[in-house]
Amino acid sequence: MGYKSLLILIFISISIPLFSNVDKGEIDLRYYSFKGNDPISLAGDWKVSYKNGLTEFSQVPGSWRGNLGTVKYSLVVKSSGVGNLLFSLSQINTQFTFYLNSELIASDRQNRSMYIPLTLKKGDNLLEFYITNNTEKFGGFRSTPYLGDFNKVLKRYEKNILRDTLISGASIIMFLFFLVLFLNFRNDKSTLFFALICLFLAIRGVVTNDKIIFNFIPNLSYFWLNKLEYISIYIIPLLTLLFIFHYYKKSVLPRISLVMIGISTFFPLILIFTPPKIYISFLYLFYSFIGLSSLFIIINLSFCIKQKKEDSLRILVSIITLFIAAVFDSFNLFFNYFDFQILPSSMIVFILSMSYIVSQREIRKIKKIENLTLENIKVIRYLSKFVPNAFVKTVGMGNISSIKRGDGVDKDMTIIFTSIIGFKKELKLYKAEETIGLLNRCYSLIAPIISDNGGFIDKFIDETVMALFPGRPEDAIKAVIEINKRLEKFNSSNSFGKPLKMRTGIHIGSQTIGLVGDEKRVDATVISKVVNTASRINSFTEKISRDILISEDVYNKLENPSLYSTLFMGRVKLKGKQNFIGIYSLYTKSIQESDRLFSITMKKLEDSPLEKIEHVLMNILKIEHNHKPSKYFLNLIKKNKCLEDLDK
Numbered sequence: 001m002g003y004k005s006l007l008i009l010i011f012i013s014i015s016i017p018l019f020s021n022v023d024k025g026e027i028d029l030r031y032y033s034f035k036g037n038d039p040i041s042l043a044g045d046w047k048v049s050y051k052n053g054l055t056e057f058s059q060v061p062g063s064w065r066g067n068l069g070t071v072k073y074s075l076v077v078k079s080s081g082v083g084n085l086l087f088s089l090s091q092i093n094t095q096f097t098f099y100l101n102s103e104l105i106a107s108d109r110q111n112r113s114m115y116i117p118l119t120l121k122k123g124d125n126l127l128e129f130y131i132t133n134n135t136e137k138f139g140g141f142r143s144t145p146y147l148g149d150f151n152k153v154l155k156r157y158e159k160n161i162l163r164d165t166l167i168s169g170a171s172i173i174m175f176l177f178f179l180v181l182f183l184n185f186r187n188d189k190s191t192l193f194f195a196l197i198c199l200f201l202a203i204r205g206v207v208t209n210d211k212i213i214f215n216f217i218p219n220l221s222y223f224w225l226n227k228l229e230y231i232s233i234y235i236i237p238l239l240t241l242l243f244i245f246h247y248y249k250k251s252v253l254p255r256i257s258l259v260m261i262g263i264s265t266f267f268p269l270i271l272i273f274t275p276p277k278i279y280i281s282f283l284y285l286f287y288s289f290i291g292l293s294s295l296f297i298i299i300n301l302s303f304c305i306k307q308k309k310e311d312s313l314r315i316l317v318s319i320i321t322l323f324i325a326a327v328f329d330s331f332n333l334f335f336n337y338f339d340f341q342i343l344p345s346s347m348i349v350f351i352l353s354m355s356y357i358v359s360q361r362e363i364r365k366i367k368k369i370e371n372l373t374l375e376n377i378k379v380i381r382y383l384s385k386f387v388p389n390a391f392v393k394t395v396g397m398g399n400i401s402s403i404k405r406g407d408g409v410d411k412d413m414t415i416i417f418t419s420i421i422g423f424k425k426e427l428k429l430y431k432a433e434e435t436i437g438l439l440n441r442c443y444s445l446i447a448p449i450i451s452d453n454g455g456f457i458d459k460f461i462d463e464t465v466m467a468l469f470p471g472r473p474e475d476a477i478k479a480v481i482e483i484n485k486r487l488e489k490f491n492s493s494n495s496f497g498k499p500l501k502m503r504t505g506i507h508i509g510s511q512t513i514g515l516v517g518d519e520k521r522v523d524a525t526v527i528s529k530v531v532n533t534a535s536r537i538n539s540f541t542e543k544i545s546r547d548i549l550i551s552e553d554v555y556n557k558l559e560n561p562s563l564y565s566t567l568f569m570g571r572v573k574l575k576g577k578q579n580f581i582g583i584y585s586l587y588t589k590s591i592q593e594s595d596r597l598f599s600i601t602m603k604k605l606e607d608s609p610l611e612k613i614e615h616v617l618m619n620i621l622k623i624e625h626n627h628k629p630s631k632y633f634l635n636l637i638k639k640n641k642c643l644e645d646l647d648k
Contacts, residue, residue, distance in 0.1 A: 022046060024057055028078040029120075029147075034085060039148025039156060047074040063140030073129040073141070081122030086153035088146035089114040095132040095222060101125055108222055114210055115157055117150065160210045167347055168212075171202035174355050181362060188365075190247040194358055197239045201347050204232035223276075230279070231271050233326060234286060237293045238264035240319060244300060248309055253300055260296055263289065287327070294323045311357045318357070322350040413511050414469040414476040414554065415530055416455075417538035418446070418483065418504040423463035439463065442500065445486055453479040458526055464538070468526065473508050473554045477564060477586065480504050480548055484588050505538030506550040506586075508557060536574040537583065544569065544585075545628035552582025567595055569629060570602035572636075594624040602633075613637075 021027055022044025032040060045057040049072040060073065089098070089106070098106040098116065106116045131140060146153065178195035182188065206213040207228045213220060241264055245257045267286050271279045297319060304312035325346030420442060446465055447457055455469040455476060469476040484502060491499040511528035533551065541549050546569065555561055565587040571580040585595070601616045614637050617630040624630075 022060070022075060025074055026076045026078065030078050030080045034082060034147075034149040034152075037148075039086075039088065039146040039153050042075065042145045042147055048072070049074065058140075060145065061141040061143050063142075070130055070132045071140075073131065075127040077120060077125040077127060077147075079120035079122060079125055081120065083119040084150045085118045085120065085147060086150045087116045087118045088148075088153055088156070089116055097130045099126075099128040099130075102128075115153060118147070157210065161212055164205050164209055164212050168202040168205035170348070171198045171205065171351055174198040174351055175202060177355075178358065185362075185365070188246070190243050191358060191362070193239050193243040193246065194354065197236065197243065197354075198351060200232045200235055200239070201351065203228055205347070207232065226276065227271060231268060234271055235268045236322075236326065237290060238268060240297065241293065244297065244315070247315075248304055248312075253303065256296065257300065260293055264293060290323070290327060294320075294327075297323075311361060314353065314357050318350050318353045322346055409514065410510055410512050411470060412509065413513070413530075414455075414471075414473045414506065414508045415511070415526070415534045416467050416469070416476050416480060416504055416506045417464055417535050418467070418480065418502050419464040419538060421501040421503050421542070423500075442490075445490055446483055449482045449486065450479050453482070455479060466526075466531070466535075468511075468513070472559070473506075473557050474559065476506055476554075477550070477558075480506065480586070481588055484547065502547065503538060503541040504548045505534050505536070505541060506548070506554050507534035507537055508551065508554045509533075533574070533577065533581070536577065537581075540572070540574060540583065543628070544632050546585045548586040548588070550584050550586055552584065555582070555584045565591060567591060567599040568602055569599065570605060570633060592624070594620050594627050595629070597623075598627070598629050 021041050024045055025047030027042065027044070029040070034040075043060060046060045047055065048058040049055045051069045051071070058073075095108045097104065097108075100118060101121065105118070133140075146156070148156075175195045175198040178191045178198065182192040182195060185191070206216075207225055211225070213225070213228075238261065241257065241261045245254075245261065267282065267289065270282055298316065301312050301316040301319070305316065325342045328342055420439075423439075443460065443465065450457055450465075450467045450469075453469070453475045454471045455467045457465055457467045459466040467476075467479075469479070483504075487500060487502055507530055509528065509530035511526050511530050513526050516525050537549050537551060541547060549569070550566070552571075555566065558564070566584045567587070569583045569585045571582050573580045597620055598617070601613060601620070605613055614634060617634050617637075620627055620630045621634075
């Protein structure tokens, strides 16, 4: 088929008025099968009665003009008697009440759904619509009413809802996408205005046709419904002008663009801040401005095409398509000559095409930024070796590039000191390269485990690692247990000589963490008595020959201490400390009976005489001659009759 024939068919299809089933206010459905047929159109000549007493037959869908108060539309439906029907109320411009055989069936105040269940009696059925038109310039039916089998009309409704939901949903997704894009690249405002275009197209999708907005805001008044419907169209020229103005960096007809933007701002403001009687009086002026702004946009984009600016031709085609559809549907809104809308389909095409155009431009920009930031990423990765990213996050900074001297925060954290036992003694037997290599291998084993459990290493001090855990104390304990398990595997493949062992002290408390230094150099540091206490506990492991010791504060903050193998090892005043601190031993293997007996003894220390405790400790040594905890506490008792660590 040639294009000329196709154009002729299209012209004929839009030039023929709606097929009329209703003639002179009546329709005969006595022999119509609702079950076997699609819903029937009730378009045609309805009887219309005006307030002044005049009566005439008027086309439905259709409208009257002027402030005429309440008008009654009447239709007589001849029926053989049928139930389970659904009446598609269509779109009515203003307030209405609906009567069937003089019985109130629905009204705009009672019914938000535009689909009303009906039962027709045998014989004549009188349908009466009282439509009030006190504020708007146009009143009546916007589209064709339908009557059909309940399930068939319901399927029609579901298709309409699906269409409107898809359009509005896609528009909302695009709105959020381009809004986020704008928030990340604020220097490009064109993405913001395109996001707003998508938003108002989404609003139009939910306030027109079947008005799915009532599913979310059932008490929304028709006053605000109409405002939303009009603003969803009247703001589009403004947003489109702003989009093009910023998309091409104000380089095309800037002065005229600003004038057009100023004029287009006037109409949305009138709609927002004035009642219908005022803003409706500007409708014809607005439609004139649509034509003027459309012409300006075409000229503007034509200059862009001539200057070979990117995407200008595709944007021009997309915008022309949307404007044609908007103008067509807007005029049809008031004159109701056609029973179809082209804007919904055009909106889908516009959103998809413009989203593709803008997205492609953003992809090009992102690729440029990506190339520019590769070197910065390398620098930041290198700096993170000196100031861990976890440290930066704990202090509350966004990234390492934003850190500065003086940044800091007070925070409750678990701190661990873990050391390689006997490393300094073995160090003298090997070359520097070998010992440094071994140390790095150990640290490479420890560091990932600490990181995987939510901690970060603050310092490497000789053979000791100091790490912080901002989360729960369980994170630190799990990390230490895992380190000891991995160390056993490490020893099986290590040629260093003696198997390596770790000793660990764990404490918890409030710590000041931040950056200190001068203008040329800063360093991450932790300032707190907790750090010193954790270090002392780590040293204390060597004195009682236990691999992992945790403070009583850590033990008390565990959600479920029974999950771990722990024993109370007594209270001791560590050197340099004023107060006694409770110590628990954490076991990764089976617990010896001598340790259990020792723990029971330490728990009774406050209630039993020191001499009795001394006697029990001596009995433990008879069971295990080299029980270090017992030897240590016996030595304290003999030296100063108290459990204060006086070693320097």
